[in-house]
Amino acid sequence: MARFKGQAEYSVDAKGRTAIPAKMRAALSPDAQGTFTLTKGFERCIYAYPMDQWKLKEDEYSSLNTNDREARHLVRMILMWAEEVSLDGQGRISLPKSLSEYAGIGDKALIIGNMDRIELWNPEAFSTYLQENSEDQESLVQKVMGS
């Protein structure tokens, strides 16, 4: 299973393309075939799941009961924003307009490795997010992960 980490601020060109850091590309499983599925993430960023990881997500969703109204709505909300993109010859992906708009990404993107997914942020939005969530990390660790 691919495990991503680290961060980098890359530019997004006029065609909406942005490079994926070489280190993250190296961490990609061959099963992913250089393909990601992008979706809306929490906190106004874009989640990028390698294909192999996304398959697992889809399996989860398909096991939900489509006759239940709320489940139906949830799956619809998740999938309608999902888009599959592949790395081009230069290790870039192109961001769909709908998603880069959602995340407020213009000509710069902050790329963060986060376990089984990669996150793409508007750099300013991320620093705002940091300020708003500047709780002391030590006490956060204690709260989330126990003693």
Next chain:
Amino acid sequence: MARFKGQAEYSVDAKGRTAIPAKMRAALSPDAQGTFTLTKGFERCIYAYPMDQWKLKEDEYSSLNTNDREARHLVRMILMWAEEVSLDGQGRISLPKSLSEYAGIGDKALIIGNMDRIELWNPEAFSTYLQENSEDQESLVQKVMGS
């Protein structure tokens, strides 16, 4: 099994034809033979099942007890609106009047990939639907998919 995702707003021409996004066509199983079965969907949209998926649906319905009045009625209601359509040379399908009327689709259609089916919406009707179901996604995830 085909897994559809993503969204696109396409035009419906004067002849009632609308294109299916190339990415969804690509996701189509060869077994479907470029053929869909359209039915009334929940929430005033049209469901389009690829032929192979529809076969499974039919199996489900035929396994219901035809001696039960309600089951009989349900199957009748579903099947009377079902219509089979095929992609033309340009990757389009033509929408039966009865269904496009039901969904309120005029000269624009919002096309949404939703797992084993494709949904066709009136764009305005969909944004209304969104407003009426604007529950916080975070809590919805928690409710539907557990902690």
Next chain:
DNA sequence: AGGTATGTGGGGAAAAGTGGGGCGTTTGCC
């Protein structure tokens, strides 16, 4: 300091989306 790998930008070919025309079949009317 040179070579290799990485990130950035742009141009051209191919495909996707959109609209319209023509032919054959069906349907309704005279």
Next chain:
DNA sequence: GGCAAACGCCCCACTTTTCCCCACATACCT
């Protein structure tokens, strides 16, 4: 039964977008 209008179907043509490839610049490693 014959005619005409309507409808569906298939093909063709145009426009726009997307994708792929090539070229340059910068950073890194040796």
